[in-house]
Amino acid sequence: MLALADLIKPGMRGAFYGRHSTDKQTMETQRSMAYEFAKKYGCMITCEYEDAGVSARKKKLDDRDGISLLLKEAIDGKFDFVLINHHDRIARNPTEHQKIRMILAGCNIPVVISSSESLYDSGDFIVDLIKDGTSKMEVDNTRIRTRDTAKSILIKGKWTGGKAPFGYRYDKVNKSFSQCGEELTIVRRVYELYRNREGFQSISRLISHEFGKTINKATVRWIITNPFYAGYMSHHRKSEHSRNSITPIENWLMIKSDLIEPIMSLDEWKETWAIFEQRKTGNLNPKMYKTSFFLSNLLYCSVCKGILTGKDQTTFDKKRSKLYGKKWYSCPTCKYKIELDRIHTVIDVVLKDLKSQNLETVSLDVYNELLKERQLVTNRLSRTTVELNGAEHQLQMAEDQSKRLASLVKDLETIDDNTKMVQILDLQKEHLSNRIKKLKTEINQLEKSAQYLELIEGNEDEITRNIKSMSIITNHDNDNDIRKMITYLVVQATFTPKTIDSKKIVTHGEIAIQTRSSLVRTTIS
Structure with missing residues (x-):
């Protein structure tokens, strides 16, 4: 490896690269040391590249604008050498260090560490690898120490620092x-x-x-x-x-x-x-309430048993400030459709039915229905947990058997019954591992559903409050409020077309709505 004085000659064009991790830090120290080095060796800094407030641990090499531009312009030959303040300014990841070295070495551009007046690329792969690994280890250790310190402060009930929450x-x-x-x-x-x-x-x-x-x-x-x-x-x-x-x-x-x-x-x-x-x-999408189709995902066809879908065929003329067209519920299988407004006359019937009942009785009925839902989730959770335990037991048995048979295999080239059985067991272990992963995900979702039903939908006081507020809703209220009421009270609605014209539009029909407390029927004409 050539000495620094043999590589950096007077008149050469230098490029400064600086980086710091937070907005509270500055680039001045890094920059001034680079310019002092350039002055000492009779060179000029013609380019500057910076990544200010950028963490090399959190942001990948390609996502850092400063270093990315430096590497691009190195290939274009815009400078003869690069100045950095410290080894860890340019990267924190060993793989990224090697990528930078390869690109700049291919351009015959040396990188100088100004703080120690040494070369970034020592010429010894092992030495550089140790330095790169040490750089990553330092940042990892710092992160762990910071995290542990914050944890110990928090345990004492004290503020760990940073900006206070809004309010x-x-x-x-x-x-x-x-x-x-x-x-x-x-x-x-x-x-x-x-x-x-x-x-x-x-x-x-x-x-x-x-x-x-x-x-x-x-x-x-x-x-x-x-x-x-x-x-x-x-x-x-x-x-x-x-x-x-x-x-x-x-x-x-x-x-x-x-x-x-x-x-x-x-x-x-x-x-x-x-x-x-x-x-x-995804079990509770807020957008499910933001629809003018109040019976969306609740309205079924009595003929094909499929769900009626909402179709918005309206357009708004800005010049005339007028709305044209209609909204429809349609059956994709039977190919008929019915106007939204005609279907929604049933809302008045549901509200009338709710107001005619004892609200405390309705609340209790709804609560009991939700208890059944909670029990279904609990039962499913129990079954899935049993299945998970069984799969984990089978995996342990497969691993033990695989280890026992592997010890009987003489060498890697021997293909005998033991080797074949080990291969079969490996496939079984892979299948069981994937199954266990899916079961754990399902259990996690079921536990959250159970918690939600217990805290929100299954809360008796919450149900009573909701029922009382819904009893004063009218069909002229906010769409979100009506939709929320429908999804809360209605289990399922079934539509039966009685008369359909040549354009496949229903002119007469019946609808039955099963609420959580009663069955409501009405005619639509």
Whole structure:
């Protein structure tokens, strides 16, 4: 390997590359050391490439604009050598280090570490590999130490640092939180809207409209998923690999803190979290309420037993401010259709039926129906758990048998009955492992469904409140409220076409609606 003075000659064009991980750091020290080096060797820095506030651990090489441009322009021959402040500025990953070395070596461009006036590429693969590995180990150890320190601070009920959640302010001098009344009013409204089945984007728009304050859907999401509002601090809530991802709640450490004046109980927050879990798995899509087809996924054809689908064939003329066309429910199999407004006359019948009954009795009937649903989920969970235990036992037996037979195989080239049996067992183990993985996923979803039914839909007080609020709804109310009422009360609706004209439009029919408390029938003409 040539000495540094033999590689870097006066008049050569240098390129400075700098990187720091957070916005609180600066590039000045790295840059000044690079310019001092260039001055010492009689060179000029003609190009600068920076990745400011970019973590080399979190962002891959191709996702860092500064280093990506440097490598591209190295190929174009825009400079003769590169100056970095330290080995770990250019990369943290051993594979990325080797990729950078290969590209720059192919361009005959040396990389100099200005802080030690040494070459980034030592010429010894093993030495470089050790340095690269050490660089990664340092950042991993730092991350672990930081995480462990934060955990120990949290266990004491103290604030681990950073920006306080929306609605609170942290006083570093007094080490205490204060409430921001205006923002907490928004937080309470966010929780109310979310429990009423609004989605993050919808809540963001509604808050902006109601309060004149812009909050994006990411902020709404962090508000909903943060137990801070119930007086609890949390650790390991965010994923290490993606700060926008939330880890499973089973992995969290939650500590009640006397520093926080909560605005809700932990049970209230857990109820909201249960809704979030159901939505995340797709079992409770907020958009299911945002439809003018109130009987969507609930209305069946008595002839073919298929579901009637909604078709919106309306268009709006902006110039005339007029709506043209109609909305239909149609049977894809029988090919008939019926106007939405005619089907929805049944809403009045359902509401009339609800108001004619004792609301406490209706609430009890709904509660009992939901108890049955909970029992079905519990039974399925029990069966799946038994199946999982059986699969895990079979896998253990297959592994033990495979190890025993493998010890009888003389060498890798021998193909005998033992070898064949080992291969068969390996296939069986792979099949069982995949099955176990699927069963664990199913159990996780069933557990969350059971929790949701227990905390939300199966909560007797919640049911009573919902029934009472639904009893004063009219067919002129908000579409979301009507849709929510229908999905809450109606188990299934069955439509029977009686008369169909030449255009396949139903002119006369009957509809039967099975609610959770009664059976309602009416004629549609």
